Amino acid sequence: GENVEQHPSTLSVQEGDSAVIKCTYSDSASNYFPWYKQELGKRPQLIIDIRSNVGEKKDQRIAVTLNKTAKHFSLHITETQPEDSAVYFCAATVNYGGATNKLIFGTGTLLAVQP
C-alpha cells in the first residue's frame, strides 16, 4: 500500500524566514497531494493542494512543488509569521480504480516560528 514519509518532524525558524517541508510517497498511481495545517486540538485545515498534472502551485506565501519522477512533493512557506506555527501534514491519495480515494497522511511536521 501507499506510504508517505515526511521530514523534518520539527522545524524552528525565525519570523520572516522561509520554511520547507518535504514528503515522499511510494505509490506512483497517487495523483492528488493536499497539505493540511492543524493547530493544537483543532481540525486539520486544507491550505493548499496539487494534482499530478501540475509541477508547482502557489497561493500567496504558500507554494507546493511536485516531482512525479522522484515521487516527492514539498511545501514552501515564505515570510513566516508566528501564526504559521502549527503541525503540518502532507497526504497523498491512493486510487484503487473505482474505489473511493482515501488519503494517506505523512507523520506531520511541528513548525515553530520564533518572533
Add this chain to the structure above:
Amino acid sequence: GAVVSQHPSWVICKSGTSVKIECRSLDFQATTMFWYRQFPKQSLMLMATSNEGSKATYEQGVEKDKFLINHASLTLSTLTVTSAHPEDSSFYICSARDSRQIQETQYFGPGTRLLVL
C-alpha cells in the same frame, strides 16, 4: 461552504460502555465520509471509509465489530465505539467529500475527544 460538524466535541465514559459520535455535512451532500483516529503528537490514522447506503470499508487492524459505522443518509455518518476501554481514548475526526465535486478534497470535522476511564 463545505462545513462538517461533529458531536459531541468531547466525551468521558466508563470502561465497558458504548459511545456514539456523529459526523454531519452541513451544507453539502457526502456520499463518502472517513473516520480517523489521532493519538497525541501523532498523525491521522484512517480507520474506515463510510459509504452512504452500504457497509463501511475498514482499514487493516481496525475491528469492525468494535467500531460500528452507519452512514444512513447523505449528510450523516455515525461511529459507535462499543465496549470502550482506556486504550480507545483518542481524538476521533471525521471528514467528508462533497459528492458534487470531482476533486478528492476532504473537509474535516472539529473532532471528538474521547476519554475512557
